[in-house]
Amino acid sequence: MNRQVDPETLIRAKAHSGTVEGYMPGFGNDFETEALPGALPQGRNSPQKCEYGLYAEQLSGTPFTAPRGQNERTWCYRIRPSVKHVGRFSRIGMPYWKSGPCIEDHIQSLGQYRWNPVPMTDEPLTFVSGMRTMTTAGDVNTQVGMAAHIYLATADMEDEWFYSADSELLIVPQEGRLRIETELGLIELEPLEIAVMPRGMLFAVKLPDGHARGFVCENYGMKFDMPGRGPIGANCLANPRDFKTPVAAFEDRDCEGRVIIKWCGQFHETPIDHSPLDVVAWHGNYAPCKYDLRTFSPVGAILFDHPDPSIFTVLTAPSGVEGTANIDFVIFPERWLPAENTFRPPWYHKNIMSELMGNIYGIYDAKPEGFVPGGMSLHNMMLPHGPDVDAFEKASNEEQKPVKLTNTMSFMFETRFPQHLTRFAAHEAPLQEEYIDCWAGLEKKFDGTPGVK
Ligand SMILES: O=C(O)Cc1cc(O)ccc1O
Numbered sequence: 250m251n252r253q254v255d256p257e258t259l260i261r262a263k264a265h266s267g268t269v270e271g272y273m274p275g276f277g278n279d280f281e282t283e284a285l286p287g288a289l290p291q292g293r294n295s296p297q298k299c300e301y302g303l304y305a306e307q308l309s310g311t312p313f314t315a316p317r318g319q320n321e322r323t324w325c326y327r328i329r330p331s332v333k334h335v336g337r338f339s340r341i342g343m344p345y346w347k348s349g350p351c352i353e354d355h356i357q358s359l360g361q362y363r364w365n366p367v368p369m370t371d372e373p374l375t376f377v378s379g380m381r382t383m384t385t386a387g388d389v390n391t392q393v394g395m396a397a398h399i400y401l402a403t404a405d406m407e408d409e410w411f412y413s414a415d416s417e418l419l420i421v422p423q424e425g426r427l428r429i430e431t432e433l434g435l436i437e438l439e440p441l442e443i444a445v446m447p448r449g450m451l452f453a454v455k456l457p458d459g460h461a462r463g464f465v466c467e468n469y470g471m472k473f474d475m476p477g478r479g480p481i482g483a484n485c486l487a488n489p490r491d492f493k494t495p496v497a498a499f500e501d502r503d504c505e506g507r508v509i510i511k512w513c514g515q516f517h518e519t520p521i522d523h524s525p526l527d528v529v530a531w532h533g534n535y536a537p538c539k540y541d542l543r544t545f546s547p548v549g550a551i552l553f554d555h556p557d558p559s560i561f562t563v564l565t566a567p568s569g570v571e572g573t574a575n576i577d578f579v580i581f582p583e584r585w586l587p588a589e590n591t592f593r594p595p596w597y598h599k600n601i602m603s604e605l606m607g608n609i610y611g612i613y614d615a616k617p618e619g620f621v622p623g624g625m626s627l628h629n630m631m632l633p634h635g636p637d638v639d640a641f642e643k644a645s646n647e648e649q650k651p652v653k654l655t656n657t658m659s660f661m662f663e664t665r666f667p668q669h670l671t672r673f674a675a676h677e678a679p680l681q682e683e684y685i686d687c688w689a690g691l692e693k694k695f696d697g698t699p700g701v702k
């Protein structure tokens with residue numbers, strides 16, 4: 250990639266068969282890709298000397314001895330090895346990017362929370378410096394739990410690259426496109442797509458629209474995986490081929506730059522005198538990917554009742570306890586609602602899991618007012634919630650012909666751990682103080698006499 254990643258000078262791998270415009274299909278596949286012919290060694294990983302004078306380097310995403318099927322690593326053939334950064338690491342501040350445990354004593358009261366979109370800013374903020382943590386759960390040091398962030402970005406990362414040693418990053422754009430230049434290739438992302446950036450992988454984010462806002466789920470624990478479909482069978486929900494991993498792309502460029510690392514909740518930087526996006530060829534199964542949420546094929550109730558939202562799980566990060574996710578990433582996409590004699594929106598409930606929701610666009614059926622695109626809500630462990638009074642009345646009284654729910658895409662980061670608000674979420678972000686009043690109008694209908702009311 251050249252600095253502006255100009256398509257003319259971009260040295261990108263030729264599309265192999267099965268690739269779609271710079272991407273290879275499949276989830277967690279063993280990929281191979283080279284931007285220069287013959288750069289990728291065949292039949293071995295570490296020849297005595299690599300073609301083109303490249304250095305071989307392995308990036309391990311799982312322990313060496315992880316079981317086959319979970320074991321993930323990638324071999325990179327690069328112009329310089331990663332140790333060729335210039336100086337020592339020095340600590341820098343990133344005051345709005347928090348890590349768990351971050352249990353500060355600043356919350357007025359326990360509650361159900363909802364926020365308006367955090368407004369865009371004129372301040373020059375990159376994808377990294379513009380990260381604003383809303384909640385943390387678990388502990389980054391023990392690699393358990395997660396954090397939920399919003400990012401506000403107005404500036405490209407110029408000669409600046411970032412990696413998180415702490416976490417995998419699930420990126421959910423809400424406004425503005427992102428151009429994510431990674432060590433393994435280029436990901437172009439727009440709202441209604443998501444990207445997953447593996448732990449330890451360098452990248453820079455550029456802003457084709459000059460600004461961007463979105464959500465990030467930072468996964469401290471085991472990697473996101475596709476959920477098992479159980480009796481649903483081999484198809485529907487997210488299909489593996491709709492995950493796209495970039496082909497190799499590199500730049501050979503000297504510069505005065507810096508690498509920022511997030512490491513056990515702290516931020517460090519080191520100078521670098523060249524672009525670290527210098528991987529000419531790679532092979533392996535530890536790689537970034539993107540996914541278009543519009544390719545999710547929802548499966549739902551086709552006669553009666555409202556199923557658990559787990560049917561809409563796109564990705565799940567296990568916790569080690571079966572069926573109890575460190576994080577489930579769930580979406581609420583456009584779909585048909587045909588169920589008969591059924592209260593169709595979500596039921597009222599309390600949940601051992603903690604539910605952080607965000608609205609990407611449109612209207613969420615349980616909250617027709619107040620949960621707006623760019624907004625978020627948090628229904629924490631065992632705190633009751635459900636449809637607001639208008640949604641309840643409408644869904645209880647409407648004629649039950651099949652309807653298509655359109656103009657909607659919300660999502661949920663659901664974790665087995667309680668989520669703690671940051672000071673930013675409690676005091677700086679536009680918290681809706683009156684949120685719980687959305688249930689105030691739910692009146693007692695019971696009068697002791699039989700019959701539906
Ligand atoms: O609370 C929410 O809006 C999310 C949600 C949706 C649903 O369809 C069922 C349960 C649930 O927690």
Ligand SMILES: [Fe+2]
Pocket residue numbers: 595598600604628634
């Ligand atoms: Fe819920």
